[in-house]
Amino acid sequence: MSHSEVILQLSGIHKRFDELEVLKGVDLTAKKGDVVALIGSSGSGKSTLLRCANLLEQPEQGDIVFRGDAVKWAANRAGRAPADADQVRLMRTNLSMVFQQFNLWQHMTILQNVMEAPVTVLGQPKDQVEQRAVQLLDRVGIGDKLDKYPSQLSGGQQQRAAIARALCMEPAAMLFDEPTSALDPELEAEVIKVIRELASEGRTMIIVTHDMNMARDLATEVIFLHQGLIEEKGTPSQVLDNPKSERLQQFLSATAAH
Amino acid sequence: MCGDPSTLEGFQWLICYLSTGKHQKFYMSFLVVIGLLIAVAPLALAMGFGGALAKRSKILPLRWLGSLYTNMVRGIPDLIFFLFVPIALDQLFEMIRHKIKCPEVTDPIYQGNDFVVCAAAKLPLGNADAWVHNVYGFVMACIAFAIVFGAFAANTIDGALRAVPEKQLETARAYGMTERQTFWRVQLPQMWGYALPGLSNLWMILVKATPLLFLLGIEDIVYWAKELGGFKSDRFDYPHPDWRAYYFAALMVFYLLTTWVSEKFFIRLNQRVNVGRVGGEL
Amino acid sequence: MKKIALGTIVLALAAGTAAAQDVRMGTEGAYPPYNFVNDDGEIDGFERKLGDELCERAGLTCTWVKNDWDSIIPNLVSGNYDTIIAGMSITAERDEVIDFTQEYLPPDPSAFAALAGSTPDLEGGVIAAQSATIQASFVASSGATLVEFATPDEAVNAVRNGEADAVLADTAFLAEMVDGGDMEFVGDPVYIGGGVGMGLRESDADLKAKFNDAICSMKKDGSLAKLVAEYPELPQGKPADC
Numbered sequence: 001m002s003h004s005e006v007i008l009q010l011s012g013i014h015k016r017f018d019e020l021e022v023l024k025g026v027d028l029t030a031k032k033g034d035v036v037a038l039i040g041s042s043g044s045g046k047s048t049l050l051r052c053a054n055l056l057e058q059p060e061q062g063d064i065v066f067r068g069d070a071v072k073w074a075a076n077r078a079g080r081a082p083a084d085a086d087q088v089r090l091m092r093t094n095l096s097m098v099f100q101q102f103n104l105w106q107h108m109t110i111l112q113n114v115m116e117a118p119v120t121v122l123g124q125p126k127d128q129v130e131q132r133a134v135q136l137l138d139r140v141g142i143g144d145k146l147d148k149y150p151s152q153l154s155g156g157q158q159q160r161a162a163i164a165r166a167l168c169m170e171p172a173a174m175l176f177d178e179p180t181s182a183l184d185p186e187l188e189a190e191v192i193k194v195i196r197e198l199a200s201e202g203r204t205m206i207i208v209t210h211d212m213n214m215a216r217d218l219a220t221e222v223i224f225l226h227q228g229l230i231e232e233k234g235t236p237s238q239v240l241d242n243p244k245s246e247r248l249q250q251f252l253s254a255t256a257a258h
Numbered sequence: 259m260c261g262d263p264s265t266l267e268g269f270q271w272l273i274c275y276l277s278t279g280k281h282q283k284f285y286m287s288f289l290v291v292i293g294l295l296i297a298v299a300p301l302a303l304a305m306g307f308g309g310a311l312a313k314r315s316k317i318l319p320l321r322w323l324g325s326l327y328t329n330m331v332r333g334i335p336d337l338i339f340f341l342f343v344p345i346a347l348d349q350l351f352e353m354i355r356h357k358i359k360c361p362e363v364t365d366p367i368y369q370g371n372d373f374v375v376c377a378a379a380k381l382p383l384g385n386a387d388a389w390v391h392n393v394y395g396f397v398m399a400c401i402a403f404a405i406v407f408g409a410f411a412a413n414t415i416d417g418a419l420r421a422v423p424e425k426q427l428e429t430a431r432a433y434g435m436t437e438r439q440t441f442w443r444v445q446l447p448q449m450w451g452y453a454l455p456g457l458s459n460l461w462m463i464l465v466k467a468t469p470l471l472f473l474l475g476i477e478d479i480v481y482w483a484k485e486l487g488g489f490k491s492d493r494f495d496y497p498h499p500d501w502r503a504y505y506f507a508a509l510m511v512f513y514l515l516t517t518w519v520s521e522k523f524f525i526r527l528n529q530r531v532n533v534g535r536v537g538g539e540l
Numbered sequence: 541m542k543k544i545a546l547g548t549i550v551l552a553l554a555a556g557t558a559a560a561q562d563v564r565m566g567t568e569g570a571y572p573p574y575n576f577v578n579d580d581g582e583i584d585g586f587e588r589k590l591g592d593e594l595c596e597r598a599g600l601t602c603t604w605v606k607n608d609w610d611s612i613i614p615n616l617v618s619g620n621y622d623t624i625i626a627g628m629s630i631t632a633e634r635d636e637v638i639d640f641t642q643e644y645l646p647p648d649p650s651a652f653a654a655l656a657g658s659t660p661d662l663e664g665g666v667i668a669a670q671s672a673t674i675q676a677s678f679v680a681s682s683g684a685t686l687v688e689f690a691t692p693d694e695a696v697n698a699v700r701n702g703e704a705d706a707v708l709a710d711t712a713f714l715a716e717m718v719d720g721g722d723m724e725f726v727g728d729p730v731y732i733g734g735g736v737g738m739g740l741r742e743s744d745a746d747l748k749a750k751f752n753d754a755i756c757s758m759k760k761d762g763s764l765a766k767l768v769a770e771y772p773e774l775p776q777g778k779p780a781d782c
Contacts, residue, residue, distance in 0.1 A: 278580065280577060280579050348618075349618065373617065374619065375619065472608070485569075488570075492719065
């Protein structure tokens with residue numbers, strides 16, 4: 001039963017940007033150790049769904065429950081907003097995000113980037129965090145770049161640093177937003193290798209990806225989003241090898257042609 | 259050595275001439291100008307910060323205040339501001355002191371054209387040494403400069419804060435930082451790189467604005483250059499024709515040197531604050 | 541006199557300091573021989589000596605303050621100093637804003653000066669004058685074109701570098717400036733303005749009375765005439781009686 005602790009549960013998520021309704025009622029559940037892959041064409045709402053999970057986007061409707069704790073909402077002029085800032089921060093520190101464009105803080109060295117949030121946000125002692133950060137950077141293969149600035153690193157190295165930054169928070173789950181999309185193919189492999197290792201450790205992850213191989217290899221569940229709705233979901237073999245819906249079939253053949 | 263100037267000749271005359279009490283005041287006035295620059299820069303920067311923060315504040319009246327401040331200073335010619343601020347502040351201070359120190363005086367403060375406060379409310383006191391008056395005038399000038407240049411700095415800083423990429427801030431929030439932490443840990447440090455070109459430009463304008471000091475009653479280098487360079491009749495110990503061109507040439511050298519040193523300084527500073535920024539110096 | 545003494549005591553009590561009243565004397569410091577900055581950087585000239593003597597006779601502690609001509613009246617009115625002693629002619633226009641003591645010099649006729657050997661058109665040419673002076677108003681209302689300068693020195697220099705055909709200023713000051721030999725007086729003197737007096741705030745009746753008394757005593761004992769005689773450029777005529 002220990003394997004079935006629910007880390008994150010989203011239900012009935014609606015999100016619109018002005019006139020455009022991007023999510024039209026989507027559910028997602030990530031239990032401990034799950035690797036959920038979100039796939040779909042661009043504009044399907046997969047990235048928005050991920051950003052709703054840590055409230056970078058605020059859905060107008062739907063519930064978000066983190067470890068049994070439902071996000072509290074308060075009505076405001078625009079509709080509603082999270083009522084408890086501490087609750088939001090607690091969620092965010094437990095759901096570390098890795099961005100498509102890495103988003104390393106430009107004015108900090110790689111080591112400072114990794115140490116920043118644990119020290120500033122979690123208030124952990126510096127020396128302890130530094131030790132952990134150095135280990136993590138070593139682990140993702142850039143232990144020799146501690147004092148470099150992000151702009152001095154290749155895209156692949158930056159993304160590995162960003163993953164180390166996420167890991168250093170010791171999060172309950174990791175959110176990946178197309179982590180390899182901005183990388184040249186030869187740099188992609190080094191990042192995928194790191195993510196693969198994390199998956200094999202049994203880390204809980206939600207990954208938005210266009211990489212069907214990664215989804216097939218790593219995911220415990222694959223969700224195919226189409227126009228703001230879940231079109232199909234299941235195990236990788238169900239969804240990727242035996243697609244039922246016509247749209248998913250089209251999508252898969254289009255990506256395979258790449 | 260300089261006993262009787264009329265008997266001196268050539269080089270010795272020149273040496274003695276250049277070391278008169280009047281010339282020493284001239285040399286001191288360079289320190290006044292440099293002192294003003296050094297005092298105004300951090301003050302204006304602080305005002306700029308305050309202005310920029312007020313403009314971005316969540317509190318509406320503060321936001322109004324910030325906009326009012328920057329727009330007012332930008333909309334009104336500098337010269338008017340320079341003349342207005344010290345007079346207005348001086349009268350304000352004296353009025354407050356008048357009310358506190360001489361409550362028994364019932365005569366109005368404004369009598370026709372006159373601004374009359376009791377002797378004890380005067381700033382500085384009428385019997386204060388000349389240097390107290392000079393320091394007071396200098397401080398007033400610094401405040402006037404700081405207010406004017408602070409408004410321009412506020413705009414530069416505000417623009418630079420906006421220029422920090424949203425993704426950098428969003429990432430900070432995604433890692434649980436509060437708005438305050440996001441501002442101080444990410445937005446502010448990254449702002450400098452965007453603000454520096456504007457701020458260094460502002461500094462150059464400040465350097466060139468220092469001759470306005472004389473309008474505020476401070477004997478700055480331009481005043482002394484004019485005074486010393488003007489035609490001097492035999493009434494003076496060192497009579498000479500109109501030499502203002504030489505004195506102004508000396509001022510030009512001073513200003514060029516100041517801007518040259520500033521430029522070097524800002525190039526180095528730019529390298530420092532831009533460390534790590536894409537396209538920045540490493 | 542009794543009232544003044546009482547006022548002084550009250551002031552002294554209020555300030556809690558020196559018994560002698562402190563008076564700040566405002567002058568331009570750029571108008572030889574009236575007032576100028578000497579080689580030691582001190583204010584010097586006829587009015588410095590006169591002012592110091594007047595202060596002594598009135599029992600005042602005086603300090604000297606330099607202020608440029610343009611703002612010399614506004615800064616008096618706003619209390620930056622207490623008197624103007626700067627070769628200022630007593631005119632009705634100025635008297636509306638400030639008060640004057642009795643004159644300590646008779647009217648100094650104004651005169652034109654131009655480059656030596658030139659024959660400028662004084663009625664239709666370009667005439668330089670210091671701004672906010674009686675001479676500037678005079679030129680403006682004559683047929684000539686007025687060019688104004690903040691300092692008297694600059695007005696004279698405008699003639700030297702050809703910007704103006706002639707300069708109109710007090711004779712005493714011009715006498716000093718044409719000293720170099722490249723310039724000379726031209727045309728007839730112009731009689732404008734009243735005698736020269738000290739300017740004070742209208743609300744400062746006590747101080748005005750003190751200086752009037754002191755000027756009067758200098759006129760009576762002949763010390764004023766003696767002091768004026770030390771500066772031959774100044775108008776040597778007798779100022780109005782007390």
